[in-house]
Amino acid sequence: MPSGGTRLSIDLTSSAIAATVDRDGTRIPVLLNGRIVMPHGIVIDPAGQLHPGVNGLPEPSVGHQFIRDPVDLLHAADAEPPVDAVxxxxxxxxxxxxxxxxxxxxxxAALTVTIPSAWGPRRRGHLTDAAARAGLPAPAMVTAPAALAAYATAGHVPDGTCLLICDAERRPITLTVLQASLDGYQELATRQVSPSRDLDRDLAQHLLTRSIADDPPQRTEKEATPEPADAALLESIRQARTALSTQARAPVLLPSPRPPAVLTRDDVTAAAQPLLDDAANAVQGILDAADIGQQHLSGVIHREARAIPGLQERLVAVTGHTPIALDGHSHALADGALALTAAHQQTTSTANDTALPRVRLRVRDLTSAIILGVCSLTVLLQTILTADIVTTYSVQVVGVRLSLPQLGVAGALTMLTAFAVAHLAPTTWLAGTTDAATSRPTTGHLIRRGYLAAAVGGSTAAALYGLATGTAVQFGYEPYLKWTLGSALPLAVCAAIIAATAPRIAAPQLSYWLARTRPAALPAAIATTGICLMRAAITLTPPVDLTGMPGLIGSAGAALLGIATALTTSRSRTTRTITVPGLAIGYAIVFTSDTSSALLVGYLVALTWWAVQLAAYTLRLAYPGTGQALRRLAGSSHTA
Incomplete structure (x- = not known):
């Protein structure tokens, strides 16, 4: 599968739509409006809006149009039907x-759709057009028999052997012979069993005839003639057939004024006999059409929604194989299609062989980097300018009191500025115009260079901050280097990890990764404002004291720092809604000259956590199977 991508598989061939996603090797059934499967029907309201997943209109409505299944209209999509099927x-x-x-x-990142085997280039093209209109990738198409075979056998079929697929989930029953190959399955022959025969309608006619026979002799001639089975009666019979799987008798509601009837297993068995005879003949016919015998079959796969008594026994008698039954597996085709397309979709290009569209660098592209750089310099300058320098004889410096955690924040913000500059590397030109004749560097190459330069350049700038502080206060360099360089190094390590792994990210995921890696300048600006206010409140003489705390200015600054910390540590709107007011109030309450350093260290931890999350996100996209493998390993170790 694409590195870090989500593969979506949709089954359009079953009686209800089912969908499955594959995320990092984990298969997850998609809940469609809270249901495990969804009806094919769509309602078009008077405004032209589409409402998928409905069984029909609950009552006649002016202007509303119900389409039972858009897929059925694709065969006439070129003939300008009343509605646009695509x-x-x-x-x-x-x-x-x-x-x-x-x-x-x-x-x-990738789409797989299960389609009927009869579809050719025309309807396959319509499906591709529909996916494009929906803003989805071009779909990989898998026929329903091949998807069933992949799900039932899990790919363990010897090359060259054949399978017989009997799909009775929808009417009519469809038989298909597949031959396994290295590329999947080749369809040798397909045949429908009695397309004009409908078991439910046969049962409806039988119950109506029996009901008339039980009527009093005074019945009218009109009542004596069985009427055609309507939708409500057919649905009642389907429900009764489902109930017969666990009980011997089931009620069926007949059209008024007739009383309800009772359907038994014997009734279903008797009505199914002609269909079973046709099925046995069709199986022998399709084997002849595929030019194979029983000895060439490696297995038989059978799927049906409502049991047809005796069908499996007929399949055993004709083929000599006990069928693999897939009754009740609503996502069998969606999962099987995913398995078949996994190898194809693993070849998706990555950043290493992709060149994203690039634009000339503009001033507004540098906004984040400029804001972060100004914040870093502001924090550094305030730390130096508010330092309390103790001298002897106005010459020798014997002590300096300044905020070392604030100096560390300046170093960390320098690395954040380097991240903002590196973020521009894959998508912007520094100067000049693009030349189509010259080969452009790939996005992966640009990412590698940009983030390696960020790791080295940001660390170097942080070290210069420490040296500049020591030079300004004339009191050594070691303590200041420890804080500026020590605060920047964790972020530099994360930048190096990103440089090494990000080029492996799948091309479809690059745009989302780039959106995630853009450093947020607003939280940094809020934090810088808060830090400056806190430091001003502590160094003002006399201190401002309007609230009983070290000052209103300091409390406001601490609240801003709390807000910035909450915004930096989380991307979830819900989490931010909870933590922003909590940290703002908490920081304002606990702020004193003694606790200010702890609050600054908390913000440093938040910046480091942001970089660690970004590196972890990059690793998940570049190596999607690693997390799943580790979870399986941990689970097996725990079991042992």
């Missing part, structure tokens, strides 16, 4: 993808 399918795909993204919180 647009309907695009709305359906967009809705499913939106539900998946809401559930896993990661954009879709």
């Amino acid at each position: 647009q309907l399918l695009a709305g359906q795909l967009w809705y499913i993808a939106d539900q998946a993204v809401r559930q896993v919180a990661v954009p879709v």
Whole structure:
């Protein structure tokens, strides 16, 4: 799969739509509006808005149009039907993808769609157009029989052997012969079993005829004629057939004024006999059409939503193989299609062989870097200018009192400035115009150079901050270097990790990674303002005391520092809503000249945590299977 990407698989061939996402090797069924599967139907309201996932209109409504299944309209999409079938399918795909993204919180990087085997270039092209309109990647298409085979066998089929797929989940029953190959499955033959025969309608006709026979002799001629089975009666029979899997009898509601009838297993068995005979003949016919015999079959796979009594036994009698039954596996096709397309989608290009579109560097692109650089210099200058220098005979400096944690913040902000500059490297030109004739460096190369330069340049600038402080106060360099360089080094290590691993990120994920790596200048500006106010409150003579604390200015500064700390440590809106007021009030209450250093250290920890989270996010995208492997290893160790 694409490194760090989410693969979405959608099954459009079953009686209800099912979708599965593969995130870092973990398969997750997508809940579609709170349901495990979703109906194919779409309602178009008078405003033209699409409402996917409905069974029909609850009551007649003027201006509303119900489409039972947009996929059924694709065969006529070129003939200008009353509705745009491609647009309907695009709305359906967009809705499913939106539900998946809401559930896993990661954009879709690759799309797989299960389609009927009869689809050729025309309808496959319509599906590709629909995915493009929905803003999704071009879909990899897997036929339903191949997806069933991949799910049932997990890929353990010898090359060259054949499988018989009997899909009775939707009417009519479809038989397909597949031959396994290194590239997947090749379809040798396919055949439908009695397309005109419907078991539910046969049962409905049988129950209506039996109900008429039980009526009094005075019944009218109109009542004596069985009426066609309507939708409500067919749905009642489907429910009864499902109930017969656990009980011998089930009620069926007949059209008024007839009383309810009772459906038994014997009724279903009797009605299924003609269908079973047709199925046995169709199996033998499809084996002949595929030019294989029973000895060439390695297995039979059978799927049905409602049991057809005797069907599995007929398959055993004709093929000599006991079928692998997939009853009740709603996501079988979606999962099987994911397994088949995994190898293909693993070849997705990465940043190492991708060149993102680039633009000439503008002043507004440097806004974050400029703001962060100004904040860093402001914190450094205030630390030096407010230092209390103790001298002897106005010549020799014997002691200096300044805020070492504030000096550390200046060093960390220097590294943050380097991150902001490195963020520009993959997408901007420093000067001049692009030349299409010359080969452009890949995005991975630019990321590597940019973040390595950030690690070295930011550390060097932090060391210069320490040396500049020692020179300004004329009292050695060691303590100041420890704080400026020590605060910057963890961020520099994270930048080096990013430089080494980010080039492996899949190309579809680069835009999201770039959005995540942009340093937020606003929290840093808020923190700088708060730090300056805190330091001013401590160094003012006499101190401002309007609140019973070291001063209103200091309390306001501490509150701003708390806000910046909360904004830096979390990206979640909910978490920020809770922590921002809590830390702001807490910092303002506890602020004194003795606690200011602890509050500054807390902000330093927040900056380090931001860099660690960014490095971890980069590692997850570059090596998506590592986290899953570690969890499995931890689980096995715990079990042992």
